[in-house]
Amino acid sequence: MSFKVEVSHETASRKVVRARRPRRGNTEDLLATVLFAVLFAVPSVGDSYQVFILPQYMLFGVLAMSLCLVWGLGGILSFGQGAFFLIGAYALGILSTRVSGSLGVWLGIAVGIALSAAVAGALAYFLFRARVRGSYFVLVTLAISTIGGVIATSASDLTGGFNGMFISRVQLTVSGWGVDLASDSTSYYFVLALTIGVYVMLRWLSRSAFGRVLVGIRENEERAEALGYDVALRKTLAFSLSAAIAAMAGAIYGTEAGFVSPSLADVVFSTSIVLWVAIGGRDFFLGGLVGALAISLVSEKLNSAIPEYWQLLLGVLFLAVVIGFRRGIVGSAILAIDRVGDRR
């Protein structure tokens, strides 16, 4: 199918800045490798508190990456990730105490993931089919979080209601083999492996045909649809997958933190997730991960030092990102590194 089209061209119309082929952007993976290496080294050099708390922050990172999938790639902002995180945590908490042995644990994780994916999928499908998008969709996702919190509070027989629910550290075993999360160092490495796994999977997904089309939908939904893509279906799949990842992170978070309460679905937490991703850089999965880790670590320090001003500071930082710093920390870093590389 090759042929030559003999057309003369005005030089003016051909005057475009000749951009070189970008070196296949692996800067993100490079930086991620550094981050994972540092995290891997923490238990050998850090103190026991860090080994205890960092897995929870890493799981926040996984949660943030689930938002990067829909927001960064697909352009779908969601304030509902907290609710799916909550479903994951409660499902594990409820089923691991009611069904004995490793079956209860696996069942808890599986049910949480399946339930989140199904709720997200069903809801998103009808909304996207009806062409609900943009800020209207954001409002619905806010409602998802609120409803999740209300159910968690009112179904107190199952969830412990407003007081929350204690979850003991579980064992993830298959016929005797597996990991016992009761040990802080074991669970640290387990959560690190999980985080790396989710990162690698999402990076692969973003390069796949599905990921490219999702970006196309973000860039111009009408064009993507008129090229033959069932846009509503693809957005639904992305949203559902993102809910599943959030639920998985929530389940492990539940057993890591040992406690889950309805506050995970409240507006403050849902907003925090969006903040992590916005400040870290929504265009990169690493941005979500770094945003969640950095803000959690810093807010832990500053919350005790300047409790009144920390939230305000965070708010100002968020405004700055929204107004003039859209790429976020990681996005800007990657751009700067790539520019230096291109100049060589």
Next chain:
Amino acid sequence: MSGPLLDVRALSKHFGGVQAATDVHLSVDAGSITSVIGPNGAGKSTLMAMLSGHSIPDSGNVFYEGRDVTKWPAHRRASAGVVRKFQRPAYFPGLSVVENLEIGVVAAGIRGGRAMRARAREVADIVQLDDARYVTAGSLPHGRTQWLEIGLLLACRARVMLLDEPTAGMTRQETADTATLIHQLVHDLEMAVVVVEHDIDFVRSLDSQVTVLHLGQVIATGSMSDVEQDAQTRLVYLGE
């Protein structure tokens, strides 16, 4: 294959009290160009939308390859091969030209990095964006975004291209080049092209079958010279 590739029978559509299309017939063969002209408000865009699946007619049918596609949504029609180019160029502004084309290539069912890149490159050559492959599409000059969108249609293996004012905002030279490009696509790829245009000189240079619409009705069909002889067309369209 027997019969036309795209066969439009007795399409009618009204919006409130406005009759946007009344009993419109159109028959499009593979390897042919059909131009639809008419003054503002003649129903050209409505017809285009009914061909692409963006609008469902009140009555009448659209057949593609003998199948009734009247009620198929736009994405289904596009993946079957009837693809529309929008009046305002629609592409993926934040992505590079080659990334744009790759999204089209994926729609044609081509998978795998190497095959995808090769095909995107091929299409970039055809629409003469080979020198701008790694340029962000949003920074291309207007005329070239029109060609980029035609490239997207090529990439997804359109068999019927619906071009809604493809030369809008183009220089005279670009317009002439576009006519040449369309002729090449029709000739080399046996593509069927339906063009809605305002620019009479452009339509003349396409040397195609012409359908004249006025107030939602077909008032003349034939070659451009036939149509220009038609008294009613001269009256409503050419203003004589």
